[in-house]
Amino acid sequence: MKLQRIVYSVLLLIFAINRSAVSGVLPEDRTDILYHQYTGGGVTIDGPSVLVRKQVGKSVSFAANYYVDMVSSASIDVITTASPYTEERTQYSLSMDYLRGNTTMSAGYTSSVESDFDATTYNLSVSQDMFGDLTTLTLSYAFGDDIVGRSDDPAFSRDNTRQHYGMSLTQIMTRNLITSVNFEVITDEGFLNNPYRSVRYADSGSPAGYAYEPELYPHTRTTSAVGLRARYYMPWRAALQGEYRFFGDTWDITSHTAAVTYVHPMGPWTFTGKYRYHDQTGAHFFRDLFSRSEATNFRGRDKELSPLTSHTLRFSASYEFLSRGWNFIEKGSVTASLDHLMVDYHEFRDLTSTAPVGEEPLYSLKANVFQLFFSFWY
Amino acid sequence: MRKNPILRTGAAVLLTLGLSACGGIEPWVKPYERDRLADPIMFLDADPVSTSYIQHVYEAREGARGAEGSAGGGCGCN
Numbered sequence: 001m002k003l004q005r006i007v008y009s010v011l012l013l014i015f016a017i018n019r020s021a022v023s024g025v026l027p028e029d030r031t032d033i034l035y036h037q038y039t040g041g042g043v044t045i046d047g048p049s050v051l052v053r054k055q056v057g058k059s060v061s062f063a064a065n066y067y068v069d070m071v072s073s074a075s076i077d078v079i080t081t082a083s084p085y086t087e088e089r090t091q092y093s094l095s096m097d098y099l100r101g102n103t104t105m106s107a108g109y110t111s112s113v114e115s116d117f118d119a120t121t122y123n124l125s126v127s128q129d130m131f132g133d134l135t136t137l138t139l140s141y142a143f144g145d146d147i148v149g150r151s152d153d154p155a156f157s158r159d160n161t162r163q164h165y166g167m168s169l170t171q172i173m174t175r176n177l178i179t180s181v182n183f184e185v186i187t188d189e190g191f192l193n194n195p196y197r198s199v200r201y202a203d204s205g206s207p208a209g210y211a212y213e214p215e216l217y218p219h220t221r222t223t224s225a226v227g228l229r230a231r232y233y234m235p236w237r238a239a240l241q242g243e244y245r246f247f248g249d250t251w252d253i254t255s256h257t258a259a260v261t262y263v264h265p266m267g268p269w270t271f272t273g274k275y276r277y278h279d280q281t282g283a284h285f286f287r288d289l290f291s292r293s294e295a296t297n298f299r300g301r302d303k304e305l306s307p308l309t310s311h312t313l314r315f316s317a318s319y320e321f322l323s324r325g326w327n328f329i330e331k332g333s334v335t336a337s338l339d340h341l342m343v344d345y346h347e348f349r350d351l352t353s354t355a356p357v358g359e360e361p362l363y364s365l366k367a368n369v370f371q372l373f374f375s376f377w378y
Numbered sequence: 379m380r381k382n383p384i385l386r387t388g389a390a391v392l393l394t395l396g397l398s399a400c401g402g403i404e405p406w407v408k409p410y411e412r413d414r415l416a417d418p419i420m421f422l423d424a425d426p427v428s429t430s431y432i433q434h435v436y437e438a439r440e441g442a443r444g445a446e447g448s449a450g451g452g453c454g455c456n
Contacts, residue, residue: 032427038435051427065427132405164444170422175411180422184444227445231422233414241422247442255442263419270419280441304441335425339432343439369435371428 024102024129026061029054033374040341040367042074042084049373059100065093076363077303080351081198081212087151089114095123102129116149116195123164133172140166150195158191176233186223193217199301201290202357209357210289216299217285223249239263247280253305255280261314268321272337274314282307288349289358303363307346314339316371330377339369 030053037046047068055061067090074084095108104127112119125140144162163186170180198212227245234240241261248254259276283305285298316337323331342364349360407415414420423429437443 032425034427034431036431049427049431067431132409134405134407166444172407172412172415175407176414178415178420178422182445186444223442223444225442225445229422231420233417233420237417237419239417239419245442245445247444249441251441253441255440257442265419278436278440278442283441304439308440310440335428337428339435341435341439365439367439369432371431373425373428375425 024099024104024127024133026055026059026097026099026104027053027063028377029061030375030377035372037370038367039370041076041365042079043367044072045069047088059098061097061099063093063095063097065091067091067093076350076352077197082196087115089117102133103127116151118147118149120145121162125166135172136170138166138168138170140164140168142166146190148191148195156195158195160188160190160192162189163187177230179228179230182225182227182229184225184227188221190219192219192221193300194302197300197302199287199290199299200351201293201295203293211293213293213299215301216297218251218298221250223247237265251305252284253280253282268319268323270318270320272314272316272318274312276310276312276314278308278310278312280308282347286347288347301348303345303348306348308343308348309346310341310343312339312341328378332374332376334374335372337371341365341367341369343367 030051032049032051034049034051035046036049038044047070049065049067051063051065053061053063069089069091070086071088072084072086078084089112091110091112093108093110095106097104097106106123106125106127108121108123110119110121110123112121121142121144123140123142125138127136127138129136142162142164144160144164146160146162148156148158148160150156164184165186166182166184168180168182170178172178193215195214197215199215200210200212202209203211225245225247227243229241229243231239231241239262241259241263243259243261245257246255247257255278257276257278259274261272261274263270263272265271283300285296286300286302286305287296288301288306290296290299314337316335318333318335320331320333322329325331343366345363345365348363349358350363351360353360355361418424433446436446
């Protein structure tokens with residue numbers, strides 16, 4: 001209730017300071033057709049994503065997104081405790097932006113469906129341009145409702161609810177520098193662990209020296225993150241961006257994420273290079289090997305909850321065509337990008353190797369994320 | 379500590395007036411000086427579909443989330 005009062009008060013303040021004579025703008029009309037592919041750690045996920053955005057009249061813009069993940073998984077979790085599997089996730093999103101003066105109000109709906117996981121999200125946001133459009137303040141709220149199932153048990157059904165509270169401030173600092181700060185709090189309540197995943201515990205009666213039992217997570221989680229970004233126009237026509245995010249949650253995970261991006265156009269081409277660094281501590285209930293069965297109240301062995309460090313290198317090239325327009329199209333571009341992701345887990349061990357129990361080598365992951373997409377503006 | 383409704387209301391009014399006064403600030407970067415900021419290479423999120431996708435990948439591969447823009451729902455995580 002206190003958070004709701006704060007959000008309400010800030011909304012009132014936004015409307016109170018709506019005094020600038022310059023109007024805001026709606027997002028550009030565009031269509032993106034994207035193919036994405038993730039390969040690494042025994043997992044391949046690929047599929048399309050299509051976004052269509054169109055303004056209707058002077059003050060309303062609609063957007064629709066169709067997205068598919070086709071998953072083929074033989075990941076380290078799967079091959080050590082279960083059988084490889086394939087599945088498909090389909091996601092639909094609809095949203096509307098309404099511009100009135102300097103204020104943009106947005107509402108959206110997203111539905112994601114898998115054979116054993118349904119997620120529905122409703123989101124609202126209000127954005128206000130201020131001080132001669134040098135400052136944009138955005139407040140957002142989203143409510144998510146998930147249903148977790150099991151493909152091998154039709155009777156299994158558990159609920160989750162999620163609430164997102166966000167605030168972002170974008171500030172033009174100089175004619176060459178734009179900055180933003182984002183703050184987001186997300187709360188989860190319900191069945192938060194993966195119904196298939198297991199933890200391992202030392203068991204001298206087992207031939208391997210260990211055995212498995214189901215994960216058991218806390219039923220609530222609250223995460224807070226603050227992100228800073230600054231983008232600078234270089235003395236030549238190029239842009240340099242630096243960003244940093246600090247994250248903390250009630251599961252005792254804290255992380256630092258930083259990235260630097262360089263964008264360099266050359267004629268119709270635009271080249272982008274990026275390096276991203278992420279380092280996190282582990283959840284308090286994560287163990288690679290528990291001392292015994294039901295050793296702690298909560299138990300998890302999801303490698304993403306382990307302390308880890310990741311490095312990502314990105315390179316992308318974009319080519320702009322139809323610069324003079326064609327028919328109703330103003331311009332188009334085609335972009336190819338590759339992200340190379342390297343993750344070192346500091347406590348999660350690779351059980352595919354033969355070694356004494358608890359002394360297996362630490363697991364590491366390398367993955368490539370490829371994207372190819374066409375964009376049209378009209 | 380007991381919350382005083384008068385103090386809270388007064389603080390809210392003062393804050394509102396203060397921020398309203400800020401509305402009179404002259405923008406120090408004039409509209410005609412924003413040509414570089416209007417260049418697409420300066421957009422903080424030039425390709426929202428691609429950004430949303432890669433953030434979904436990071437959320438699936440790491441324990442952190444939020445404050446980086448929007449990401450898709452669902453899982454597809456393993």
